[in-house]
Amino acid sequence: MPELRYDPIRSRWVVIATERARRPHEYVQKHEEPKGDPSTCPFCYGNESKTPPEVFVIAPEGRKPNTSGWEVRVVPNKYPALRIEGELKREGLGLFDIVSGIGAHEVIIESPHHHLSLGDLPVEHIKKVLIAYRERIKDLRKDVRFRYILVFKNHRAEAGASLPHSHSQLIATPIIPPVVVQELNVAREHYSRKERCIFCDLIKQELLLKDRIVYEDEDYVEWAPFASAFPFETWILPKKHLHDFALLNDNDLLKLAYVLKDMLQRIKTVLDDPPYNMILHTAPSPHPRPGREYYWSTIHLDYHWHIELVPRLTRIAGFEWGSGLYINPTPPEEAAKFLREAEIGPID
Amino acid sequence: MPELRYDPIRSRWVVIATERARRPHEYVQKHEEPKGDPSTCPFCYGNESKTPPEVFVIAPEGRKPNTSGWEVRVVPNKYPALRIEGELKREGLGLFDIVSGIGAHEVIIESPHHHLSLGDLPVEHIKKVLIAYRERIKDLRKDVRFRYILVFKNHRAEAGASLPHSHSQLIATPIIPPVVVQELNVAREHYSRKERCIFCDLIKQELLLKDRIVYEDEDYVEWAPFASAFPFETWILPKKHLHDFALLNDNDLLKLAYVLKDMLQRIKTVLDDPPYNMILHTAPSPHPRPGREYYWSTIHLDYHWHIELVPRLTRIAGFEWGSGLYINPTPPEEAAKFLREAEIGPID
Numbered sequence: 001m002p003e004l005r006y007d008p009i010r011s012r013w014v015v016i017a018t019e020r021a022r023r024p025h026e027y028v029q030k031h032e033e034p035k036g037d038p039s040t041c042p043f044c045y046g047n048e049s050k051t052p053p054e055v056f057v058i059a060p061e062g063r064k065p066n067t068s069g070w071e072v073r074v075v076p077n078k079y080p081a082l083r084i085e086g087e088l089k090r091e092g093l094g095l096f097d098i099v100s101g102i103g104a105h106e107v108i109i110e111s112p113h114h115h116l117s118l119g120d121l122p123v124e125h126i127k128k129v130l131i132a133y134r135e136r137i138k139d140l141r142k143d144v145r146f147r148y149i150l151v152f153k154n155h156r157a158e159a160g161a162s163l164p165h166s167h168s169q170l171i172a173t174p175i176i177p178p179v180v181v182q183e184l185n186v187a188r189e190h191y192s193r194k195e196r197c198i199f200c201d202l203i204k205q206e207l208l209l210k211d212r213i214v215y216e217d218e219d220y221v222e223w224a225p226f227a228s229a230f231p232f233e234t235w236i237l238p239k240k241h242l243h244d245f246a247l248l249n250d251n252d253l254l255k256l257a258y259v260l261k262d263m264l265q266r267i268k269t270v271l272d273d274p275p276y277n278m279i280l281h282t283a284p285s286p287h288p289r290p291g292r293e294y295y296w297s298t299i300h301l302d303y304h305w306h307i308e309l310v311p312r313l314t315r316i317a318g319f320e321w322g323s324g325l326y327i328n329p330t331p332p333e334e335a336a337k338f339l340r341e342a343e344i345g346p347i348d
Numbered sequence: 349m350p351e352l353r354y355d356p357i358r359s360r361w362v363v364i365a366t367e368r369a370r371r372p373h374e375y376v377q378k379h380e381e382p383k384g385d386p387s388t389c390p391f392c393y394g395n396e397s398k399t400p401p402e403v404f405v406i407a408p409e410g411r412k413p414n415t416s417g418w419e420v421r422v423v424p425n426k427y428p429a430l431r432i433e434g435e436l437k438r439e440g441l442g443l444f445d446i447v448s449g450i451g452a453h454e455v456i457i458e459s460p461h462h463h464l465s466l467g468d469l470p471v472e473h474i475k476k477v478l479i480a481y482r483e484r485i486k487d488l489r490k491d492v493r494f495r496y497i498l499v500f501k502n503h504r505a506e507a508g509a510s511l512p513h514s515h516s517q518l519i520a521t522p523i524i525p526p527v528v529v530q531e532l533n534v535a536r537e538h539y540s541r542k543e544r545c546i547f548c549d550l551i552k553q554e555l556l557l558k559d560r561i562v563y564e565d566e567d568y569v570e571w572a573p574f575a576s577a578f579p580f581e582t583w584i585l586p587k588k589h590l591h592d593f594a595l596l597n598d599n600d601l602l603k604l605a606y607v608l609k610d611m612l613q614r615i616k617t618v619l620d621d622p623p624y625n626m627i628l629h630t631a632p633s634p635h636p637r638p639g640r641e642y643y644w645s646t647i648h649l650d651y652h653w654h655i656e657l658v659p660r661l662t663r664i665a666g667f668e669w670g671s672g673l674y675i676n677p678t679p680p681e682e683a684a685k686f687l688r689e690a691e692i693g694p695i696d
Contacts, residue, residue: 002430002449004523012526015429015449074633081363081675086349094553095546096574101350101363135379152666160665170665175352177671178360198443228446279670308670316664317508318500319429319517322627322656323525327429 004325008198009183014227015327017038022231022329024338028272029314032156036164038114041147043073043110043165044311051075056135057105058128071110071125072132077279081171085272088145102145104172108132109165117155117166117262117273118181123348127250127259130169133280134253136170137246141285146172148180151280159275159312168278176284182301183281191278197241199304210333214266214339220259224332224339229331230270230314234263234339236307243303245282260307267311275312281305352673353574356546357531362397362575363675370677372686375661376620381505384512386462391421391513393460399423403454404483420474420480421457428453429519432511432591436522437494438505452520456480457513457647465503465514465621467612471696473594474605475598477516482601485519491635494520496528507623507660516626524632531629532648539650547652548589560680562614562687567600569609570679572687578662579606579678582611582687584655590653595631606695608655613692615659623660629653 003016024219042050045068053066056074063069076084082103089100110129118126120267137149153168154160161167176184190198206212206223214234215222222236236259242248269278282305320326351364390398393416401414403424411417425433430451437448458477485497496529501516504509509515543600552562554571562582563570570584583669586606590596596604597656615624630653668674 001434004447004449004521005390006445006447008443013523015445017429018449081365082350095356096548098357099352099354099361100354101366150667150671154666160663171667171671173352173671173673175361175673177673179670179672182672200418202443209442237484245610265416277666277669279666281670310669315419315508318502318625318627319498319519321625321658322500322527323519323521323628324527324530325523325525 003225005143005310007229008202008228009186009225010179011182011186012227012229013325015325016227016331017327017329018331021331022281024232024270027231028275029167032108034164041114041163041165043109043112043163043167045106045264048073051076051107056132056139058132059295067181070112074113074129074132074136075107075109076103076221077107077169086119099174100183102168104140104143104146104149106136106137108151108168108258110169112169114165117264117268118168119151119261119268121261123254123257123261125259126255130248130253130257130260133168133170134246134248137282140170141246142173143172145174146285148173148284150177150180152280153273153279156273156275161275165232165340172317174197180281180284184284184303187300187302197235197304198301199306200241203237203239205309212336213261214336215259217255217259219255222259222263224336228328228332228335229326230312231328232267232274232311232313232335232339233328233332234267234309234335236263236309237261237304238306239326240260241304243283243301243305245280245305246288249316261347262308262344265347266339267309269342270338271311271313276299277310277312279308279310281308328343352575353684354576355573355577356550357533357534357573358527358575359530360575360577361673362577363673364575364679366679367675368681369684371684372580374483375622375659376580382512389456389511389513390426391455391511392517393417394463394662396421399455400426404480404487405464405675406480416460418460420459420476422480423455423457425453425455425517433616440476440643442463447522450522451493452488452491452518453499454484454518456484456499456518458515458518462513464610465616466501466516467609467616469609471602471605471609474609475602478596478605478608479575479598480598481518482594485630488518488520489594490518493522496521496524497630498528500527501626502620502623503626504623504660507625507688509623528629528632532632532651535648535651539674545589545650545652547585547654551585560684562684563607564611565603567603570607572684576676576683577674578658578660578674578686579676580613580615580622580659580661580679580683581676582657582683584608584611584657585652586654589652590632591631591647591649591653593653595629607687609695610692611657613695614687614690617658617690617692618686619659625658625660627656627658629656 048066058072059070283300396414406420407418631648
């Protein structure tokens, strides 16, 4: 019998098909994607002039800006969804509300290697990608027009990547995005009733139940969420309560890089390098807002940052769009088992 | 400058790209889809035994069940997402909630014609498809285990259709789906404050502003929503307040068939027969629930039924999934203009 499960974080039901569960090999599609040509790829060494000038870089000392030799490079998106210049206006029009499309849209080029994906990089290098995430978040938060900075990654064309050279992106928005608002509200409501973090409560429960845990170490836990909307959805959460990813130090990020590589390698092994989306959910920019300069109301100390990964194996069709109810043909318990038992190489 | 717009019905922001707006021809992809073979198609005449036995049919008198000669035929889905048999159980597991996956999943075969899509059928025939929707909703509502019946349609493989022969579907669920809950809450809150329907208010405002109206007649209005999440998203709403689609009589449905054909023909003409999803949003099944047998709380008289159509032209990637913020590269005002000015044949 299938099951409907309620996601206490996202406040939404999903349908989990518990019988005739689809196994990993049933999702594998051989995807012949253009590999691109390093000589013309704007993210490869020697083509730095093909992107807008870099806004952040990890590179050896003495390197000239916008030349080769870098390890991680962040540039503005050439085709941004939101525009950095202009005044932020908020207006009403009858029942409608409009905010000017001010924002930042940046590309984090994860490495100079055209053919290596994020999960294939050494842990030490992945740490540098995470440092780039953190530094860009911290820098963009200085702009008081921005309410949120969302870091995300589309792996492979089927997941929305427009270039094959491995990269992450971030978009800074003048509003807090709806999905984040939802999670913030749930965390705040839980805290205001119980003076506990809902994510910490979930971690405690999941570690007790064990059947959706993929991997854990001293600092992080990796699991398939109880109400996964998509097959093989996997999250990474820090065991220690912390609302804001940007507060992590380099050593925290090294440990995170290890777990992140672990997750990416398991997903790659079990599903034969599937397209995926990865999202970093952290507390919003801690700006006071006009008229509500209360510290507590803009710093969401009751939130708990985490990383969500969604392999793109199923389709969002009319039912999902019209109902908000996703049908997941692989129970997270089985997904977690496959991921847990995956034979992956050494993580280093 | 792009714009963020707030959708007062769905309580969510979208990004509307107002400059360099994508025009219809930029979305057109030539899709060579398998056309299927009528001799083996389970939805064609003579193959009635290939589907589960029909649960509703519109056919001339004297026809034997599950034989040819029908005009519209409704059968259970051979691979249902939810199961019709079994006892409905609702349980908790710590922070989690589980409901057994009881439901109905049916296919409305819109016509015997293998190669005709819904918008190509005569208005009189489309009316019969709408009658099938209504009758199935009314019949399934008798089952007190079901809280909602969602009628939807996936047109073309890219929008999730698994068979090329034109069909709609419905899924009855033991919970009210999250997107519907959201709309019901908005409608109820608006009504409780103002004793007016938010949809009626929107209709009044949009008819005044005019720039997103695609078509209107005495009874219905067709528009591109102000905060369309997808390019060329189009809705049909009845001008007269009514919460429940199932209350329409045959004459109302004939008028609706006319507007529906109008919308489908415009979409087909402007976007060269794109893949689309269509959804019918109506008030939930008016069952009393255990412990809250209040009439007013389960009959959502303040809701306003409508039809939503979403052409599938853009991709949902990491940003959209992680933020709930959709980027729409065509402002609804421009979409409405293209649709309004489309040269379509006579609607009959």
